[in-house]
Amino acid sequence: MRAKPSRAPMILWQGLLGAAFLLFWQAGASLGILDKFFFSRPGDIAARVWQLFAAGTVWSHLAVTLLEAALSFGIGVASGILAGFVLARNHFLAALFDPYIRVANALPRVVLAPIFLLWFGLGIWSKVALGVTVVFFIVFFNTFQGVREVDPVIVNNARMLGATERQLIRHVLIPSALTWIFSSLHISIGFAIIAVVVGEYLGASRGIGYLIAQAEGVFDTTGVFAGMAILAAVVLLVGWGVDRLERALLRWKPRAAASREVA
Amino acid sequence: MSNVTHQFAGYTAVEDVSLSVSQGRFVSVVGPSGCGKSTVLSIAAGLLAPTSGSVDVLGNRLEGINRRAAYMFQQDALLPWKTVLANITLGLEFRGMAVEAARGPALEWVRRAGLEGFENHYPHQLSGGMRKRVAMAQTWIVDPDIVLMDEPFGALDVHTRLRMESEILGLWSGSGKTVLFVTHDLEEAVALSDEVVVLSAGPASRVVGSYAVDLPRPRNLIDIRTDPEFNRIYTAIWRHLRTEVLKSYAS
Ligand SMILES: Nc1ncnc2c1ncn2[C@@H]1O[C@H](COP(=O)(O)OP(=O)(O)OP(=O)(O)O)[C@@H](O)[C@H]1O
Ligand SMILES: [Mg+2]
Numbered sequence: 331m332r333a334k335p336s337r338a339p340m341i342l343w344q345g346l347l348g349a350a351f352l353l354f355w356q357a358g359a360s361l362g363i364l365d366k367f368f369f370s371r372p373g374d375i376a377a378r379v380w381q382l383f384a385a386g387t388v389w390s391h392l393a394v395t396l397l398e399a400a401l402s403f404g405i406g407v408a409s410g411i412l413a414g415f416v417l418a419r420n421h422f423l424a425a426l427f428d429p430y431i432r433v434a435n436a437l438p439r440v441v442l443a444p445i446f447l448l449w450f451g452l453g454i455w456s457k458v459a460l461g462v463t464v465v466f467f468i469v470f471f472n473t474f475q476g477v478r479e480v481d482p483v484i485v486n487n488a489r490m491l492g493a494t495e496r497q498l499i500r501h502v503l504i505p506s507a508l509t510w511i512f513s514s515l516h517i518s519i520g521f522a523i524i525a526v527v528v529g530e531y532l533g534a535s536r537g538i539g540y541l542i543a544q545a546e547g548v549f550d551t552t553g554v555f556a557g558m559a560i561l562a563a564v565v566l567l568v569g570w571g572v573d574r575l576e577r578a579l580l581r582w583k584p585r586a587a588a589s590r591e592v593a
Numbered sequence: 594m595s596n597v598t599h600q601f602a603g604y605t606a607v608e609d610v611s612l613s614v615s616q617g618r619f620v621s622v623v624g625p626s627g628c629g630k631s632t633v634l635s636i637a638a639g640l641l642a643p644t645s646g647s648v649d650v651l652g653n654r655l656e657g658i659n660r661r662a663a664y665m666f667q668q669d670a671l672l673p674w675k676t677v678l679a680n681i682t683l684g685l686e687f688r689g690m691a692v693e694a695a696r697g698p699a700l701e702w703v704r705r706a707g708l709e710g711f712e713n714h715y716p717h718q719l720s721g722g723m724r725k726r727v728a729m730a731q732t733w734i735v736d737p738d739i740v741l742m743d744e745p746f747g748a749l750d751v752h753t754r755l756r757m758e759s760e761i762l763g764l765w766s767g768s769g770k771t772v773l774f775v776t777h778d779l780e781e782a783v784a785l786s787d788e789v790v791v792l793s794a795g796p797a798s799r800v801v802g803s804y805a806v807d808l809p810r811p812r813n814l815i816d817i818r819t820d821p822e823f824n825r826i827y828t829a830i831w832r833h834l835r836t837e838v839l840k841s842y843a844s
Contacts, residue, residue, distance in 0.1 A: 486640050487670035489658055491735065492687035501683070505674040582674040582715040 370552040378556040388541070392560065395538040398454050398526040402461020403519060410466045411511060414473025415503070424474075435467045439525060443532045457529035457537070464525045465518040469511065476510030477503050509583070512576045519568050527561065606632045608797035609646070612790060616651070616738075619765060619772045621782035623834060624792030625841035630775040631667055633792070634741050637773060638664045651738065663737035665728055667744045667775075671716045677727050678703060678712040684735035702730040705760075722753040729757070733764060740765075743775045758785060759814055766811060779834060783827050784817050791834055794841035802833050 352372045358364040359371040382388035417424040443460055450456035480503055488502045530539025538557050545553025607629040614620045622630050635641040637648060639659040648655040650662070663684075671680050681702050685695035703712055706726040716724055725745060732740065742761075746754045762785060765772055776782050782789045783806055791802040806826055808817065817823050 483666055483668045483670045484672060486635075486638075487664070487666060487731075488672070488683070488687075490638060490640070490662070490664040491684040491731070492660070494687070497687055501675075502672065505672070508674075580674075582676075582717075584717045 367549075368551060370555050374552045375555045375559055378552050379559055382556060382560075388538075388560065391537050391541050392564070394454065394536045395523070395526060395530065395561075396564070398457040398529070398537065399461060399519075399522045401454070401458045402526060403465055403522040405458070406462045406465025406518065406522065407469050407515065409462070410469025410514075411473050413466075414470045414507075415477060415499070418474045418477035419503075431467075431470075435471075439463055440528060440532075443529055446529070447533045452533055452535060457526040457534065460529040461522045461525040464521045468518040468521065469514045472510045472514035473507055476507030479510070480506040505582075508579060512572075512580065515572050515576075516569065519572060520565055523561065523565055523568075605797045606795060607636075607792075607799065609799055610792075612800060614771055614773060614788075616771050617769045618787045619774065619785060620788045620790060621774045621776055621786040622790045622792060623776060623779055623782050623830075624798065625794045625834075625838045626777060628792045628795040628837070628841065629798040630777075630792060631743050634664070634743050634773065634775055637739075638662055638741055640664075659739070661737060662739040662741055663732040663735055665732045665740070665742040665745050667747065669716070669724060669728075671724060671727055671731070673716050676713045676715055677708055677719070680716070680727055681706075681730045681734055684731060688735065698734060702734050706730045722749050722757075725749060725757065729760070737770065739771045739773070741773050744777065745774075746781070747777070754781075755814055761785070762812065762814070779827060779831055780818065783823060783830065784812065784814055789830055791830065791837065794837045794844065801837065802830070804830050 355364070355369070356372045359366050359369055417427060439460060442463060443456075446456040446459045450459055484506070485498065485502055488498055493501065527537070527539035527542070530537035531543045532539075534540045538561055542554050542557035545551075545557065610629075610633060612622075612633070622633060624630055632641065636643050637659065639648070639655050639657055639662075648659075650659055672683070675683070678696075678699055682692065682695045682699040685698065686692060700712070703709060706729060708723060708726060708730075711719065711723065716727070719727065729745065732742075745761075746757055749757065758781065761772075774782070774785065779789075786806050789804045789806060790800055791804070792798045793801045804826065808820065808822060808826075
């Protein structure tokens with residue numbers, strides 16, 4: 331059996347892939363194979379990102395987007411975990427809500443955005459509401475599944491050892507569901523940011539999504555890509571933070587199962 | 594337990610099983626695979642409510658979990674997210690003991706189970722035999738009146754097994770605890786027990802025989818297997834068990 335490739339070379343390969351991609355893009359646009367007007371150039375985009383940060387205008391937009399994403403993430407995760415636990419432990423409620431949850435989850439969120447704009451106005455709360463509708467369901471389904479899938483032998487063992495319902499939740503159900511909850515956190519962080527940016531894009535006066543919409547309005551592709559680059563960096567950074575947290579909380583897992591191979 | 598019948602969704606696992614174990618006795622249950630040994634044990638533990646019949650524990654009708662009993666499961670039942678020490682401490686913690694107060698007795702059990710140096714390991718970092726020893730410490734630390742064990746040594750090699758069998762006997766003798774021990778290994782059953790109960794092949798398994806094993810104690814588990822009296826009892830039970838095993842093959 332061959333050993334798993336170690337960490338450092340993989341980062342190298344990942345960096346090389348990105349660099350090659352950017353190089354071809356830059357070369358293609360400079361040589362006229364790609365139309366600069368539609369595709370811009372990585373160099374120009376980098377310069378624009380630098381400019382945005384140097385001028386300081388981007389900070390307040392970034393802060394608004396991050397605040398919205400953090401709020402929708404926080405509210406969505408908390409309510410998703412709570413609802414997941416309650417329904418997983420109560421078969422009557424689970425059966426009662428089942429069809430409604432399915433229907434609600436099937437609604438396309440983009441369609442909800444204008445309605446939330448009407449309900450909550452142009453400020454941050456319409457975006458937060460949109461983000462929550464996305465995050466909630468991801469976390470809810472994963473928590474529900476995680477609690478339901480807990481090994482019954484381990485539950486029985488804890489009960490025989492004298493665990494009360496509360497001790498059972500704390501020592502068995504939560505740790506067991508954590509694996510599932512964490513895999514949902516990775517996905518829902520990305521989705522929270524996407525949702526609030528879409529919300530901003532459709533109607534706002536601030537935020538990265540608003541910046542992108544502005545740039546698009548004047549056919550400034552470099553500006554659009556610059557906004558996307560900033561978003562990508564933020565998503566990577568936050569994802570890395572969740573990874574660290576996961577590794578700390580899921581120390582008990584065999585290494586291979588706990589670390590995700592491809593983000 | 595008297596006249597216990599249990600059905601799983603239409604399948605009758607055990608039917609009309611009556612079994613009485615006096616206090617302080619070591620009783621083994623043997624029978625063909627899948628006959629319902631684990632089911633009987635789970636009913637005694639109160640984890641399964643029998644479809645009909647009842648269980649009495651030390652004079653009281655059993656309802657819900659059997660609080661006087663500890664249960665060592667056939668499958669791996671350690672909490673994978675807790676260290677060896679935390680797993681062993683669990684029973685005391687659940688009984689309301691402060692974690693610091695429980696630490697002393699837990700460390701004592703770590704030592705008894707020969708797990709020194711592994712206190713902070715997680716179950717997946719241990720060998721199968723070590724996990725069984727943790728499970729043993731986890732069940733015995735709560736000082737139960739009744740110990741239920743379901744093929745605790747099924748998957749272990751001969752040497753580890755012999756060691757752990759001796760440890761169990763050492764823990765049990767003089768403790769006054771009642772042990773109900775499930776195994777598919779008749780030799781083990783005879784070597785350890787005061788009494789061996791034979792279950793018939795499933796479905797609708799029932800008690801078809803009960804044999805007293807009045808070999809003197811303390812027993813030397815290595816030498817006992819060559820004892821003529823041991824072999825007489827073993828052969829008698831085996832004749833009976835064999836027909837049940839053959840039946841279970843036939844169906
Ligand atoms: N939860 C369940 N649902 C349906 N059938 C079950 C369930 N648990 C056990 N059974 C059935 O009941 C019968 C008895 O099972 P049990 O686990 O008690 O057997 P066993 O004697 O312990 O077997 P082994 O020696 O292999 O451990 C089996 O035929 C099994 O298929
Ligand atoms: Mg079994």
